[in-house]
Amino acid sequence: MERVMKQAAKVKDPSPHWVFTFGAGRAEGDAAQRDLLGGKGAYLAEMSRLGLPVPPGLTISSEVCAAYYRSGKKLPEALMPMVSEALNVVGKVAGARFGDVDNPLLVSVRSGSRASMPGMMDTVLNLGLNDETVEGLARRSSDRRFAYDTYRRFIQMYGDVVLGIDHYLFEEALENYKSLKGFELDSELGPEHWAELVARFKSIVEQELGQPFPQDLQRQLWGAIAAVFGSWHNARAIAYRRLHDIPDDWGTAVTVQAMVFGNMGGRSATGVVFTRNPSTGANELYGEFLVNAQGEDVVSGLRTPQPLTEAARKVTGDRRPSLEGLMPEAFADLKAACAKLEAHFRDIQDIEFTVEEGRLWMLQSRSGKRSMQAALKIAIDMAGEGLITEQEAVLGIDAAQLDQLLHPTLDPDSPKLVIGKGLPASPGAASGKLVFDADEAVHLKAQGHTLILARVETSPEDVQGMHAAAGIITTRGGMTSHAAVVARGMGRPCVVGAASVQIDLERETLSSGNETLAKGDVVTIDGSTGQIIKGRVPTREPALSSDFLTLMGWADRHRRMKVRANADTPADARQSLAFGADGIGLCRTEHMFFEEGRIVPMREMILADDTDGRRAALAKLLPMQRKDFVALFEIMAGSPVTIRLLDPPLHEFLPHGEAAIGEVAAAMGVSPQRLKRRVAGLSEFNPMLGHRGSRLLVSFPEIAEMQARAIFEAAIEAGRKLKTSVEPEIMVPLVTAKAELDLVKERIDGVARAVEKEQGVKLTYSVGTMVELPRACINAGEIGKSADFFSFGTNDLTQTTFGLSRDDAGRFLGEYTEKGIIQHDPFVTLDPAVGELMWIAVERGRRSHPDLKIGICGEHGGDPETIRFCEDIRLDYVSCSPYRVPVARLAAAQAALSPMVKPR
Numbered sequence: 068m069e070r071v072m073k074q075a076a077k078v079k080d081p082s083p084h085w086v087f088t089f090g091a092g093r094a095e096g097d098a099a100q101r102d103l104l105g106g107k108g109a110y111l112a113e114m115s116r117l118g119l120p121v122p123p124g125l126t127i128s129s130e131v132c133a134a135y136y137r138s139g140k141k142l143p144e145a146l147m148p149m150v151s152e153a154l155n156v157v158g159k160v161a162g163a164r165f166g167d168v169d170n171p172l173l174v175s176v177r178s179g180s181r182a183s184m185p186g187m188m189d190t191v192l193n194l195g196l197n198d199e200t201v202e203g204l205a206r207r208s209s210d211r212r213f214a215y216d217t218y219r220r221f222i223q224m225y226g227d228v229v230l231g232i233d234h235y236l237f238e239e240a241l242e243n244y245k246s247l248k249g250f251e252l253d254s255e256l257g258p259e260h261w262a263e264l265v266a267r268f269k270s271i272v273e274q275e276l277g278q279p280f281p282q283d284l285q286r287q288l289w290g291a292i293a294a295v296f297g298s299w300h301n302a303r304a305i306a307y308r309r310l311h312d313i314p315d316d317w318g319t320a321v322t323v324q325a326m327v328f329g330n331m332g333g334r335s336a337t338g339v340v341f342t343r344n345p346s347t348g349a350n351e352l353y354g355e356f357l358v359n360a361q362g363e364d365v366v367s368g369l370r371t372p373q374p375l376t377e378a379a380r381k382v383t384g385d386r387r388p389s390l391e392g393l394m395p396e397a398f399a400d401l402k403a404a405c406a407k408l409e410a411h412f413r414d415i416q417d418i419e420f421t422v423e424e425g426r427l428w429m430l431q432s433r434s435g436k437r438s439m440q441a442a443l444k445i446a447i448d449m450a451g452e453g454l455i456t457e458q459e460a461v462l463g464i465d466a467a468q469l470d471q472l473l474h475p476t477l478d479p480d481s482p483k484l485v486i487g488k489g490l491p492a493s494p495g496a497a498s499g500k501l502v503f504d505a506d507e508a509v510h511l512k513a514q515g516h517t518l519i520l521a522r523v524e525t526s527p528e529d530v531q532g533m534h535a536a537a538g539i540i541t542t543r544g545g546m547t548s549h550a551a552v553v554a555r556g557m558g559r560p561c562v563v564g565a566a567s568v569q570i571d572l573e574r575e576t577l578s579s580g581n582e583t584l585a586k587g588d589v590v591t592i593d594g595s596t597g598q599i600i601k602g603r604v605p606t607r608e609p610a611l612s613s614d615f616l617t618l619m620g621w622a623d624r625h626r627r628m629k630v631r632a633n634a635d636t637p638a639d640a641r642q643s644l645a646f647g648a649d650g651i652g653l654c655r656t657e658h659m660f661f662e663e664g665r666i667v668p669m670r671e672m673i674l675a676d677d678t679d680g681r682r683a684a685l686a687k688l689l690p691m692q693r694k695d696f697v698a699l700f701e702i703m704a705g706s707p708v709t710i711r712l713l714d715p716p717l718h719e720f721l722p723h724g725e726a727a728i729g730e731v732a733a734a735m736g737v738s739p740q741r742l743k744r745r746v747a748g749l750s751e752f753n754p755m756l757g758h759r760g761s762r763l764l765v766s767f768p769e770i771a772e773m774q775a776r777a778i779f780e781a782a783i784e785a786g787r788k789l790k791t792s793v794e795p796e797i798m799v800p801l802v803t804a805k806a807e808l809d810l811v812k813e814r815i816d817g818v819a820r821a822v823e824k825e826q827g828v829k830l831t832y833s834v835g836t837m838v839e840l841p842r843a844c845i846n847a848g849e850i851g852k853s854a855d856f857f858s859f860g861t862n863d864l865t866q867t868t869f870g871l872s873r874d875d876a877g878r879f880l881g882e883y884t885e886k887g888i889i890q891h892d893p894f895v896t897l898d899p900a901v902g903e904l905m906w907i908a909v910e911r912g913r914r915s916h917p918d919l920k921i922g923i924c925g926e927h928g929g930d931p932e933t934i935r936f937c938e939d940i941r942l943d944y945v946s947c948s949p950y951r952v953p954v955a956r957l958a959a960a961q962a963a964l965s966p967m968v969k970p971r
């Protein structure tokens with residue numbers, strides 16, 4: 068509320084601060100103001116403050132974006148004089164003037180939002196050129212070729228971004244012109260050719276628009292500013308925000324910045340550099356550049372960029388010189404700037420730079436997207452270098468993405484038919500069916516296919532398709548190309564620049580030598596080696612890297628909550644321990660009854676007419692259950708194990724079909740007809756809300772007794788073998804009231820006394836309940852008096868709070884998130900209302916039973932946001948599937964270290 072009022076007051080302020088200048092070693096804004104200035108504007112300001120060579124500029128704050136949309140896409144009147152004034156300041160620093168015929172200032176008009184949305188919004192370069200100022204630029208630079216190349220670039224970009232003319236028309240015109248003149252490369256064109264192309268480009272605009280290309284520079288400027296604000300709502304920006312959970316109301320800032328020119332000839336260049344290797348994390352400069360190029364030329368994939376450093380050149384065997392070799396002074400400055408920025412921001416930086424006639428200019432810096440492997444290595448290295456603390460290293464890793472490291476890798480011993488090799492842009496292995504179109508990838512994914520998307524290069528339009536694919540191949544572009552950067556950010560394995568394979572988009576084939584794969588054929592890629600392999604390759608469990616183990620060790624030092632696993636089988640239990648689980652939080656016993664030789668006695672038990680019949684069948688099941696529990700206790704070697712008594716409705720176990728019914732009837736010595744009647748009698752309208760959980764145990768306490776006996780006898784047996792005491796935790800499902808729990812508990816205690824007497828030992832065990840119904844949360848104060856522990860079963864608690872079955876929700880829940888009725892799928896991320904019920908249960912339970920142990924064992928127990936909430940309400944542990952255990956360990960540490968701050 069307070070914030071809203073402050074904001075309102077700001078907007079009403081007669082002279083709002085909307086424009087922030089930077090350059091020449093100073094700036095009005097800084098890196099902390101990314102909400103207002105966007106990431107790009109804020110970091111440009113900070114770089115300028117740091118004394119790095121940044122072309123001067125001004126940033127129009129994102130508040131103006133809001134105003135622009137509020138007033139029906141109009142820029143506020145008050146903005147114009149502010150920008151004009153700031154532009155004068157910028158011109159003074161740059162030594163030129165906007166619109167000056169002799170010495171024109173050219174600017175870029177750049178987008179930039181609070182969250183990085185690479186390439187999703189628009190940018191216009193070289194603005195400030197018309198038929199007069201282009202001559203001024205030619206005179207000033209004494210280079211007509213450069214001046215007219217710049218002018219045609221401007222017309223093309225402005226035409227595309229502001230005037231809405233398809234850039235393809237310009238590209239086609241350039242290609243036609245080149246073939247007409249017999250040129251192959253752009254570099255063969257002289258000044259007169261570029262001037263002629265400018266004329267052609269202008270006539271394209273006139274043809275498409277029915278109006279000449281705007282010569283009025285003010286109109287150009289305001290047109291571009293409005294277009295950049297407008298690009299906040301272009302389709303791909305909206306789609307990107309959906310994908311990354313970025314609110315629509317943040318808006319973009321606009322930065323207007325003096326141009327520097329990488330296209331001024333052989334001593335000029337433009338490039339991209341990461342301060343460390345974003346794929347492996349190695350501490351080495353990692354980047355690419357192009358001589359005599361501008362802006363997006365490097366990432367567009369149209370020309371193949373050159374390696375930045377000598378070391379990288381040697382690795383790739385590139386014959387062309389590196390920046391280090393070609394422009395040693397600019398390279399040295401770049402290297403120093405990288406070190407300075409990394410030390411200042413204490414994170415790997417992704418930097419855009421341009422060299423204009425030998426002089427370095429910094430154009431952008433942002434925290435670098437990196438693969439999960441790289442993220443780990445960088446965090447650990449930086450902690451080792453003293454750049455960040457151990458806590459910051461733990462906080463800096465995205466827990467939700469950690470499980471990428473647990474994905475299988477290609478089995479090195481299996482034969483592979485490698486059909487091509489590209490650059491290893493994003494690590495990991497993936498197999499899938501080839502698809503060549505991004506939209507089709509989205510479509511096929513929805514039908515359940517696993518896909519590898521193959522493109523010549525990717526562009527922002529392809530992002531959703533990349534997300535839908537399990538892996539990505541491109542045949543052009545380098546390690547900092549769009550495909551590489553986006554794939555690393557998403558954690559998709561990716562091979563780029565695979566020049567030895569050809570993609571035919573018309574025929575939808577990928578070929579190499581005499582191998583041709585068509586759409587739908589299975590291909591495997593290894594993003595760690597760059598290999599493209601025909602068919603599927605077997606995978607194997609990944610070895611956990613020492614970086615991984617180090618970080619996990621740090622996480623364990625800082626977490627308060629225990630992390631357990633939901634594990635039903637010995638294999639699950641072993642996996643849980645391998646991933647560092649502190650115990651088992653949920654062992655479901657029902658699956659045990661489906662095994663070979665067990666289902667028949669189970670069915671006998673269910674279909675028995677009376678208690679005696681049931682007891683006879685249960686007696687057959689007892690040794691089997693006991694054996695399972697012994698195995699589990701032995702593997703867990705004294706770590707806590709929570710076993711849940713039988714939960715599902717009995718009909719799930721019933722025989723269907725003549726053969727199955729006949730078999731059970733024979734075993735029970737009754738007629739099939741009689742058995743059928745009994746089956747029919749057990750059917751329920753709504754079994755999930757029917758006779759299950761504790762209700763079943765209340766009706767048939769002998770089931771609870773058999774299971775309790777199996778557990779106790781197993782605990783004694785395993786304890787003897789392990790020479791330690793095994794203390795089982797027995798969990799009663801689906802309780803709504805204290806009396807219900809008491810009835811079952813009484814039986815369990817009775818069995819415990821009996822077993823103690825039989826075996827002459829003393830048992831230590833606890834009995835608790837799954838809290839999974841709203842009524843249990845409300846009654847938690849009472850229930851807590853009888854329970855030793857609570858474990859939130861958030862799957863059922865979510866279903867019953869919403870009155871919604873999870874199995875039916877899939878059909879329409881997507882619409883609910885799309886329409887904003889709910890924010891997240893409540894079966895993935897805990898719903899706040901469900902959270903509030905948990906909070907009530909914790910409060911009431913602990914009030915009546917101060918040392919009540921409380922955990923969570925629903926699917927949500929492995930979701931980082933839910934884990935944060937569990938820390939906030941002080942649960943003792945979370946329990947999740949074995950493969951989520953590392954994620955949960957890290958998320959629990961992050962929650963403990965900064966309960967209210969989200970990791971980067």
Ligand code: ADP
Pocket residue numbers: 122174175176177178185186187188189190192324325326327328361362363419420421430431
């Ligand atoms: P994006 O957010 O899509 O990267 P940018 O605003 O960063 O868009 O700009 C696109 C390209 O133009 C980048 O390569 C950037 O370095 C370059 N560029 C932007 N402003 C200037 C400038 N003032 N001088 C030279 N190059 C620029």
Ligand code: MG
Pocket residue numbers: 419431
């Ligand atoms: Mg950029």
Ligand code: MG
Pocket residue numbers: 714800801839860863
């Ligand atoms: Mg349940």
